[in-house]
Amino acid sequence: MPETLPKQAILIINAMSRRGADVFDEVRERLLAGGLELIAAHAITEPEQMAPTVIDAVAKAPMVIVGGGDGSLSSTVDHFVGTDTVFAFLPLGTANSFAKSLGLGVDLDAAIAAILGGVPRRIDLGLIDDDYFVNAAALGLSPLIADTVPHKLKRHLGMVGYMLWAIRVAFEFGPFRLRVTKEDGTVDAAWATEVRIFNGSHHGGVELAEAQTLDSGRIVIQAVTGKSLLGLAWSWFATLFKLSARHQTVTEWWGRELRLETRPSQKISIDGEIAAKTPVTVSVARAAVTIAAPTQAA
Incomplete structure (x- = not known):
């Protein structure tokens, strides 16, 4: 792996993300002013154009x-897996959990600085069956929120909008039965109100898997066990305010590959988008991609 980042790149911004359309011109000009040669720059306004534009860019830059x-x-x-192309990113969404897991935060200045003067870093990716993800997945209340939250509420109010919608949909939600099959074949079972699957450390913009890193070589399943939504609320509260009791509100399983089943079947949000349904196998893809990382997180 080279010690420095490339000085040529293609810029692709999802203009439908929370801040995408507003910052496109600014980002392009700042990258050029910083000495980066932009082979091309795209502001994507149609979701179906995102994947083909990235695939074409990976082959050229x-x-x-x-x-x-x-x-x-x-x-x-x-589309970066199995290639030598560096994956750089600008956190322009609502929670920006991946940027926080990387130690980048959500500051646009820091993201541009990492692209212009950061370092290449190999990181793991998570896998749910054969679907790669960068940071975290969840089942329970979080996917219910992601699946139903109005786009305008999410776009204009950000995390506040998520929290308001969470209160509304909580009354429609019930606990479920969880089974985790570990690498040695043993099975743990419990009632749960929320389950998170971590490649990174953050979910919903909050640090929930404090010991996990993007290059640990392991995947984490973390469950808020029990049947009470009050217990789930307490777990989030204790975590948000870093109370010592927060570690007692969850159960964790670590491994290179784990089998996750629920009864009834649950939808899974993968980095905020509904993309799978239990049962699934979760695993880690070791050192799968090279990213543009800030120097202090290398």
Whole structure:
């Protein structure tokens, strides 16, 4: 792996993401001013054009910069696997959990600085069956929110909009039976109200898997066990405010490959987008892609 990032790139921004359309011209000009040669720059306004534009860019450029939310990053990262093209990104969504897992935060200045003066870094990707994802997946209340939240509420109010919608849909949600088959073949079972699958450390913009890193070589399944939605609310509260009791509100399983089943079957949101349904096999793709990382996170 080279020690420095390429000085040529193609810029692709999802203009339908929360900040995409607003920052396209600014980002392009700042990258050019910083000495980066842009082979091409695209502001994507039709969702179905995102994947073919990225596929074409990966074949032509040593680095491709994708701007959008976690869903945009997750749906395009598959096309970098098995290539030498560097995956660079601009966090332009609502939660931007992947940027936080990387230690980049959500500041546009920091993201541009990483592209212009950061370092290449190999990171793991998560796999749900054969679908790669960059940061985290979830089942339970989170997918119900992701599947039903009005786009305008999400776009204009961001995390506040998510929280308001979560309160509304919580009354439609019930606990489910969870089974996790570990690498040695043993099975753990429990009632759960939420399950998270981590390649990174953040979900919903919040650090929930504090010990996980993007190059750990392991995947994490974390469950808020029990049947009470009050218990789920307490778990989030304790985590948000870093209370010492937060670790007692969840159960975790770590491994290179784990089998996850539920009764009844549950939809799974992968980096914020509904993309799978239980039962699934979750695993880690070790050192799968090279990203443009900030120097302090290398």
